[in-house]
Amino acid sequence: MxxxxxxxxxxxxxxxxxxxxxxxxxxxxxxxxxxxxxxxxxxxxxxxxxxxxxxxxxxxxxxxxxxxxxxxxxxxxxxxxxxxxxxxxxxxxxxxxxxxxxxxxxxxxxxxxxxxxxxxxxxxxxxxxxxxxxxxxxxxxxxxxxxxxxxxxxxxxxxxxxxxxxxxxxxxxxxxxxxxxxxxxxxxxxxxxxxxxxxxxxxxxxxETSRVTLDSIQQIVVEVTDRGKQQALIEMIRTNRPYLAVIFCRTKRRASMLNEALQEAGFASDELHGDLSQSKREQVMRAFREAKLELLVATDVAARGIDVEGVTHVFNYDIPQDADSYIHRIGRTGRAGEKGIAVTFASPRDIESLRLIEKGISARLERPGGSSSSKTVDRARNVSASRDASRSERGRTKSEAGGRDKFRRGESKDSSRGRRNSTSGSRDDRSGGQGGESRVARGGEGRGPAGPTDTKRGPGGQSKPDGYKRGPGGQGRPDSVKRGSGGQSRPDGAKRGQGGTRNSGSDRGVRKGR
CATH class of the missing domain: 3.40.50.300 (P-loop containing nucleotide triphosphate hydrolases)
Structure with missing residues (x-):
């Protein structure tokens, strides 16, 4: 030797x-x-x-x-x-x-x-x-x-x-x-x-080594329309559960837009392209290497130079321009004797490029469907499961895992506030009754029985479209602003009862007296 x-x-x-x-x-x-x-x-x-x-x-x-x-x-x-x-x-x-x-x-x-x-x-x-x-x-x-x-x-x-x-x-x-x-x-x-x-x-x-490198990667093509590509990618990620994945886009703008969509879907992702400052690029790569990110959305500037242990999947969101670019992209996975999965999304206009890639690598990419479909999914899951096991062996800390889970749940302050608003609004819907006094109104007369679904009427008031409330002699206001007697206008979802306590309420169905 x-x-x-x-x-x-x-x-x-x-x-x-x-x-x-x-x-x-x-x-x-x-x-x-x-x-x-x-x-x-x-x-x-x-x-x-x-x-x-x-x-x-x-x-x-x-x-x-x-x-x-x-x-x-x-x-x-x-x-x-x-x-x-x-x-x-x-x-x-x-x-x-x-x-x-x-x-x-x-x-x-x-x-x-x-x-x-x-x-x-x-x-x-x-x-x-x-x-x-x-x-x-x-x-x-x-x-x-x-x-x-x-x-x-x-x-x-x-x-x-x-x-x-x-x-x-x-x-x-x-x-x-x-x-x-x-x-x-x-x-x-x-x-x-x-x-x-x-x-x-x-x-x-x-x-011969190049051939072995390609042979260690399962190569799949998914034929989609441009309109359905984003949803197809999200479904593939949820099905395959990659440990780490690189997603390649054709332009910087498409990479940014896709990263934003993935974050909104609850994934721990970030973007890497030429418009980022060097400090930001280094920050993103450090987070990816430490597995604090699950998905890296990149342009071809990252096709060379990304040598990160644990990349189980590569997704060609936009098809590469030629066979060489294809090889460089999918080479981010299946490294050092490990197995990898490479998924290429191809729209009808990409068929010719796909044909040239297959000719350049002297192989035909797998098409999900029929008997090969279940094998594709099973193999993808096995690769991710193997990586999950190796992560345990390498002693990944609980804090890193917790950071990713928190990111996936997408528990931002805005979404939490939205859930509280919805819950409080449901309680407020039940609080207004005949002659009753709403919890969210400030010191007014109780309203009588409600009129039709799309109108509200106070004593002596006029019928108003849903979303406007009127007390005696009061002026209608958009539903996004509610006012109690002597109170100040509040943003939507923030009402103040007597004594200055602010409660959250829904946009619709809050009946209150004035």
């Missing part, structure tokens, strides 16, 4: 890996790490969740010199989330080298803090193209000493339109560097980038 030790990895690094339970290299690590340690350029194609991050971090940490304060390695990522994730993984390895400094440079973070850290010296920089260019223009980041360059998720980086920025950064780095390019897919523009800026790279393709 291949081990990290046989590659001459520093014992301190081996100890850190051992404490994390990392003993055997994954296929991409086994193929890439020896080549990177020997200084070769590497272009590696492997699916997300296969250990690519450690495949380039381990050689970088091993080769960085801590006796120098200049930047020696640069990792470029397409999204903030991925930069944060890689930085977190790198920090786990820093104890192996005292004095190793890491900087995460991405938009939305305090620039002054980044400037101070760059001034004091940092050997490893991890960042997004926009913020890296900002530092280069300021002169706060120098790339003249870079010996190792990583382009992570290169296909997504180019798909997001960062080609010009990436090339601008590469041109500022000495040609004598070692270049590592990691990508889940290998479209033509990525191949051209590699040919232009890499020196006889070793080509690594872990295609």
């Amino acid at each position: 291949t081990t990290f030790k046989q590659w001459g990895i520093t014992p301190a690094l081996l100890d850190i890996l051992d404490k994390q339970g990392i003993v055997k290299p994954t296929p991409v690590q086994e193929a890439a790490i020896p080549a990177l340690l020997s200084g070769e350029d590497v272009i590696a194609q492997a699916q997300t969740g296969t250990g690519k991050t450690l495949a380039f971090l381990l050689p970088i940490i091993e080769k960085i010199r801590v006796d120098r304060s200049d930047a020696q390695a640069l990792i470029i990522t397409p999204t903030r989330e991925l930069a944060i994730q890689i930085t977190a993984e790198a920090r786990k390895l820093t104890n192996a080298k005292e004095g190793l400094s890491i900087l995460a440079a991405y938009g939305g973070q305090d620039v002054e803090r980044q400037l101070r850290k760059l001034k004091s010296g940092t050997q490893l920089v991890i960042g997004t193209p926009g913020r890296l260019l900002d530092h280069l223009r300021r002169g706060s980041l120098k790339l003249g000493s870079i010996k190792m360059l990583v382009l992570d998720e290169a296909d997504q980086m180019l798909h997001m339109g960062f080609l010009a920025e990436v090339e601008s950064i590469i041109r500022m780095i000495p040609r004598s560097r070692q270049t590592m390019l990691f990508s889940a897919t290998m479209p033509d523009n990525v191949k051209r980038l590699a040919k232009t800026y890499m020196d006889q790279p070793k080509d690594i393709r872990i295609t």
